Amino acid sequence: MSDETTDGPSGPVTTLATPIRLDFDFTPGVAQSRFLRGLEQGKFMGQRCSVCGKVYVPSRGSCPTDGVPTTEDVELANKGTITTYCVVNVPFAGQSIEIPYICAQVLLDGANLSFMGLIQEIPTDEIRMGMRVEAVWVEPDQLTPSLASVRYFRPNGEPDADYDTYKEYL
Amino acid sequence: MPESEALHASHHLEYPYSRSVGPVIGAFLTGLRDGKLFGVRSPGGSVIVPPTEYDPTTGEDTGEMVEVGPGGAVESWAWVSDPRPKHPLSRPFAWALIRLDGADTALLHVVDSGGPDALATGDRVTVRFRPAAERIGAMADIESFVPEAATGGSAR
Amino acid sequence: MSPARSVRPVAVASFAQAPNLRRDDQHNEVEMLMPVIAEVFGNIGITKDDVDFICSGSTDYLIGGPFSFVTALDAVGVWPPRAESHVEMDGAWALYEAWVLLQEGVIDAALVYAFGRSSLGNLNEILAVQLDPYYLAPLWPDPVSLAALQARALIDAGRGSEDEFAAIAARSRKDALGNPKAQVAKDQTVATLLEDPYVVSPLRRHALPPITDGAAAIVLAAGDKARQWAPNPVWITGMDHRMETHALGARDLTSSPSTAAAAAAAGVADGPVDVAEIHAPYASQEIIVREALGLDGSVTVNPSGGPLAANPIMSAGLIRIGEAANRIASGQARRAVAHATSGPCLQQNLVCVLEGE
Numbered sequence: 001m002s003d004e005t006t007d008g009p010s011g012p013v014t015t016l017a018t019p020i021r022l023d024f025d026f027t028p029g030v031a032q033s034r035f036l037r038g039l040e041q042g043k044f045m046g047q048r049c050s051v052c053g054k055v056y057v058p059s060r061g062s063c064p065t066d067g068v069p070t071t072e073d074v075e076l077a078n079k080g081t082i083t084t085y086c087v088v089n090v091p092f093a094g095q096s097i098e099i100p101y102i103c104a105q106v107l108l109d110g111a112n113l114s115f116m117g118l119i120q121e122i123p124t125d126e127i128r129m130g131m132r133v134e135a136v137w138v139e140p141d142q143l144t145p146s147l148a149s150v151r152y153f154r155p156n157g158e159p160d161a162d163y164d165t166y167k168e169y170l
Numbered sequence: 171m172p173e174s175e176a177l178h179a180s181h182h183l184e185y186p187y188s189r190s191v192g193p194v195i196g197a198f199l200t201g202l203r204d205g206k207l208f209g210v211r212s213p214g215g216s217v218i219v220p221p222t223e224y225d226p227t228t229g230e231d232t233g234e235m236v237e238v239g240p241g242g243a244v245e246s247w248a249w250v251s252d253p254r255p256k257h258p259l260s261r262p263f264a265w266a267l268i269r270l271d272g273a274d275t276a277l278l279h280v281v282d283s284g285g286p287d288a289l290a291t292g293d294r295v296t297v298r299f300r301p302a303a304e305r306i307g308a309m310a311d312i313e314s315f316v317p318e319a320a321t322g323g324s325a326r
Numbered sequence: 327m328s329p330a331r332s333v334r335p336v337a338v339a340s341f342a343q344a345p346n347l348r349r350d351d352q353h354n355e356v357e358m359l360m361p362v363i364a365e366v367f368g369n370i371g372i373t374k375d376d377v378d379f380i381c382s383g384s385t386d387y388l389i390g391g392p393f394s395f396v397t398a399l400d401a402v403g404v405w406p407p408r409a410e411s412h413v414e415m416d417g418a419w420a421l422y423e424a425w426v427l428l429q430e431g432v433i434d435a436a437l438v439y440a441f442g443r444s445s446l447g448n449l450n451e452i453l454a455v456q457l458d459p460y461y462l463a464p465l466w467p468d469p470v471s472l473a474a475l476q477a478r479a480l481i482d483a484g485r486g487s488e489d490e491f492a493a494i495a496a497r498s499r500k501d502a503l504g505n506p507k508a509q510v511a512k513d514q515t516v517a518t519l520l521e522d523p524y525v526v527s528p529l530r531r532h533a534l535p536p537i538t539d540g541a542a543a544i545v546l547a548a549g550d551k552a553r554q555w556a557p558n559p560v561w562i563t564g565m566d567h568r569m570e571t572h573a574l575g576a577r578d579l580t581s582s583p584s585t586a587a588a589a590a591a592a593g594v595a596d597g598p599v600d601v602a603e604i605h606a607p608y609a610s611q612e613i614i615v616r617e618a619l620g621l622d623g624s625v626t627v628n629p630s631g632g633p634l635a636a637n638p639i640m641s642a643g644l645i646r647i648g649e650a651a652n653r654i655a656s657g658q659a660r661r662a663v664a665h666a667t668s669g670p671c672l673q674q675n676l677v678c679v680l681e682g683e
Binding site for chain 1: 351352353354355356357360363374387389390391397399400401402403404405446447448451452455459460463464
C-alpha cells in the first residue's frame with residue numbers, strides 16, 4: 001500500500017475494533033425448570049429414564065442414550081462423591097473466586113451423572129478422588145431458582161468412597 | 171409454587187473483537203480517517219467500493235486504490251421511521267445503497283434526508299464525515315450522507 | 327452428468343414439524359425436538375437404530391450459548407456413538423450433506439433435523455452479525471431493512487409493486503388456514519393489508535415473516551429401503567446450492583443468479599413443476615425467486631402458507647422440502663421444487679427437485 005494515500009500524521013490503519021453485544025431472555029424449559037425450582041427449595045432434583053433407569057441431574061428432559069423424555073422426578077441426596085477434580089491456579093478476567101480453588105465433578109448419591117461444583121473448606125493439597133462431600137446452601141431466605149443457591153460443597157467426614165462405586169463415571 | 175409460570179433469565183454475549191484489516195480494507199479505513207473515500211480497481215477495470223481483496227464477480231486479485239466520491243447517486247433506499255438502538259442514527263433516516271462517483275459498486279450507508287418524501291432513487295447525495303478529531307478509521311467516521319441539493323454542492 | 331443430479335435413488339421417506347409458535351417459553355430445544363423425532367420415525371415405524379447418519383442444522387446464536395447443537399442430540403439418543411454432523415445453516419443444507427453421503431453410497435438412510443427458538447434473542451441484531459464484519463455489520467442493518475432495499479430496487483426496476491407484495495401475503499396467509507402447523511393464518515383482502523403502516527418502507531408489516539420458534543425433521547432413505555419404509559416415497563431427482571458475494575453493493579438485488587444456477591444444475595426445467603415451496607421470508611423476495619426458478623403462472627406456490635405463515639429460523643428451508651414432499655406423497659402433485667435461502671437479500675440459495683413414484 002503506497003504512502004501517498006495517507007497524509008495524516010499517523011500511519012495506515014491496521015486494526016478495527018468490532019465489538020458485538022447480543023442480549024437474550026432465556027427460558028429453560030420443563031426439565032431444567034424442575035431442577036431450578038428444586039434449588040429454590042434447597043433440593044437437588046433429577047429425572048429418571050423409563051428405558052434404562054438412569055437418573056440425570058440436572059436434567060434436560062431427555063435420556064441422552066435412549067432419546068426418550070425423562071418424566072419421573074427424583075430427589076437426590078444432599079451428598080455425593082468427588083469423581084475427579086482440578087485445582088485452578090489460572091487467573092482470568094471476571095474471576096470472582098480467589099485462586100487457587102478446587103473445581104470438582106460431584107456424583108450425588110442416587111445420580112448417574114456428575115456435575116461441576118466448587119469445593120471449599122479443604123486445603124487444595126488434600127483434595128482427592130472418592131472424597132465424600134455435602135452441599136452448603138445459602139440461607140433459606142436467599143434461595144433462588146439458580147445454582148447460586150448452592151454456595152459450595154465441603155467434605156462431610158464420611159470415609160472415602162470405594163473406587164468401584166464411581167469408576168463408571170470418570 | 172406456580173410451576174406453570176415459565177422461569178426466565180436475561181443474559182448477554184459480548185465479544186470485544188479487534189480485527190486485523192490487511193492492506194486493502196486498511197487503505198479504505200485509513201482514507202475514512204483522513205476524510206476521503208476510496209475504491210479498488212479490479213483487473214477488468216471496475217472500481218469496487220468498499221474495496222475487497224478480490225473482484226466479487228471474477229475472483230481475481232484487485233489492484234490499486236482509486237479515490238471516489240465524495241458525492242454519488244442513490245441506487246436504492248429504505249425509510250426507517252423507528253430507528254433501532256444500534257442503528258447509525260437515532261432520528262428517522264434512510265438506508266441507502268450509494269453509487270459513489272467513480273465507483274462501479276454501491277456502498278451501504280444512511281442518508282439523513284429529514285423525511286421519506288425528500289429522497290428518491292437517483293438522487294445525488296454527498297458524504298458528511300465526522301469532525302477529524304473524532305475519526306478513527308471505521309465506517310462510523312462517516313456520520314451519514316446528505317442530499318447534495320441541501321448542501322448546495324459537494325461538501326467535506 | 328451434473329453432480330447435482332441424483333445417480334442413486336434417494337427419497338424423502340418421512341417428514342414432521344413442531345407447532346410453529348411465536349414464543350415457546352415452556353420447552354427447551356431438546357423438549358421441542360423429541361416429539362418431532364418420535365413422529366418422523368413413528369410415521370414409518372423405524373427407530374434411531376435404523377438410520378446410519380444424523381445431520382442437523384441450527385445456530386448457537388439464537389440461544390446465545392455454545393454447543394446447543396450438541397445438546398440437541400439428547401433428543402435422538404446417541405449412545406453407542408453415532409455418525410453425525412451439523413451445519414451452522416438451515417436444515418435444508420443438513421439434508422444436502424446427508425443426500426451427498428447417500429449418493430456416494432456411504433450410507434443408506436439418514437435422519438435430518440433442524441430447530442431454533444428465535445424468541446430468545448433479538449433476531450434483528452443476531453442476523454446483522456452474519457454480515458461483512460468490516461463494512462456492513464458495524465452499521466447493524468437488520469434483515470428487514472436489507473429486504474426493504476431489495477424491495478425498492480425491485481419496484482424501481484418495474485418488476486414488483488406494493489400491491490403484488492400484499493397479494494402474495496394475502497394468498498400465503500389464506501392458504502395457511504389449511505395448514506394446522508401454521509403460525510399466522512387469516513383471510514384478509516389486499517386493500518386491508520395496504521393500510522398497514524410501513525415497518526421499513528416499502529415493506530409493510532404484512533410483507534414480513536413472523537418470528538417463530540420451531541423444529542422439523544426428515545428421514546431420507548435410498549432405493550429399496552425407501553420403498554420398504556414409506557408407502558409413498560418422494561424421490562429427490564436433483565439438488566444444488568450456490569452463493570453470491572458477501573459484498574452487498576456488488577450484487578444485483580433484483581435477481582437471484584445463485585438460485586437460477588442451482589435450479590439449472592438441479593434440473594428444475596427438465597419437466598413440469600406442479601408445486602413450488604419457496605423460502606422467501608419477505609413477500610417481495612417470492613417474485614425474485616419465482617423468476618429465478620423459471621416458474622410460470624401454472625405453478626402453485628407455497629400451498630403450506632410458506633415462510634410468511636411461519637418462519638422458524640434454521641428450520642424454514644427444511645420445512646419447504648418436507649411440505650413439497652408431502653404434496654407429492656399425498657397425490658396432490660407429481661413434481662415439485664423446494665427452495666431454501668440464507669444470508670441477506672437471498673445471498674445463498676438451495677434448490678431441490680422432487681418427484682413421485
